[in-house]
Amino acid sequence: MAPSAPSGSISTASSPSSATSTSTTAAVASTSEAARAGAILTIDLAAIAANWRTLRDRAGPAACAAVVKADAYGLGAARVAPALAVAGCRSFVVATLDEAIALRGVLPEGTEVICLGGLPADSEGEFQRHAVTPVLNHLGEVERWRVFARWRGTPYPAVIHIDTGMNRLGLGPDELDRLATEPDRLDGLTVRLWMSHLACAEADSPMNAAQLAAFRAALARLPAAPASLANSSGLFLGSDYRFDLARPGCALYGVNPTPGRPNPMSGVIRLDARVLQVRNVDSPMTVGYGATHRVAGSGKVATVAVGYADGYARTLSGRGHVHVGGAAAPVVGRISMDLITVDISHLPDGAVVPNAFVELIGPSRPVDTVAEEGGTIGYEILTALGRRYHRVYTGGAAEGL
Ligand SMILES: Cc1ncc(COP(=O)(O)O)c(C=O)c1O
Incomplete structure (x- = not known):
């Protein structure tokens, strides 16, 4: 039985x-x-890779990362991430520096590891040593990464998080104003991405259009660089939400990114x-x-x-x-x-x-x-x-x- x-x-x-x-x-x-x-x-693993290809095709011409934080949503990042790299994924997103360091040990050369959780105190050297790109969530972190990059004489990459409505992490309106009016705060850094995160992507909510508009308005005030907004569900909101890099997580692992409609992902x-x-x-x-x-x-x-x-x-x-x-x-x-x-x-x-x-x-x-x-x-x-x-x-x- x-x-x-x-x-x-x-x-x-x-x-x-x-x-x-x-x-x-x-x-x-x-x-x-x-x-x-x-x-x-x-x-x-083949189903996870197939799901990534489905999402990559939907994201195109934007690139498609894979969010593998929390041990690839519990499924084992040490097995999942290499399978996704073989499938063609080049950008991997985690939450903590320890997750990022562990991932570096299993990923091939030429892949990028982005760490959402900011720049913990005195961690700059570890980010640099393991070639992990930090997501900078406030101006204090931007300043510390910039000082470190200038000291090392290399323009290190940074993802800079603009809060467009989550009120969780990221530069709020005041910090955005300061960065927009004082762009030399970025001297010595390479902005790999301007990033924001949707609060209600899985729902038919006015928040989505409001966050998209806020993100666009922020980008118009900031130096030109690639941008990233969509998580799994965000990829199904329409091409406006795709920007340059999509960041799906749950859909890779079979969760329905379109609740209430048939699941486009494989179990x-x-x-x-x-x-x-x-x-x-x-x-x-x-x-x-x-x-x-x-x-x-x-x-x-x-x-x-x-x-x-x-x-x-x-x-x-x-x-x-x-x-x-x-x-x-x-x-x-x-x-x-x-x-x-x-x-x-x-x-x-x-x-x-x-x-x-x-x-x-x-x-x-x-x-x-x-x-x-x-x-x-x-x-x-x-x-x-x-x-x-x-x-x-x-x-x-x-x-x-
Ligand atoms: C900043 C950020 N981007 C992308 C994702 C992936 O989201 P999802 O699993 O809904 O695709 C998450 C997940 O929590 C996240 O926090």
């Missing part, structure tokens, strides 16, 4: 070089780590967890902590080896579903640290047995559906994916890895 996994060559996370042509979860499970794993997370992960026990239950029994689920009549409950310690959101308690035996089955009772309980009363006896796998996320349970059931967003489901899963990467051979 184990669901079939995506076909294609596979390699396990623990032995990335051991790619084989084996093609099913059952075959994966023949390796000892997988055989004892409670849950198996399969990540399709990238599947998460299968093992059934540990199948129990017969009957009224007036209850299931799980807090006895929140009352059994209505005679039925069956499968206990599955995944829990909130694996990032399976506790908010899915009594709301989520898994796919098993060819049908959806509801998660009943509270999600525990290591276990969930699933009502399989509607399935024939023997359809779900111990050691079978249920699909938690995958073709039958897209990440956006799981997120909606859990009252959250696909980003959070992905970045919470746990460290205990046995990870399997497929599609590496297709990417020449």
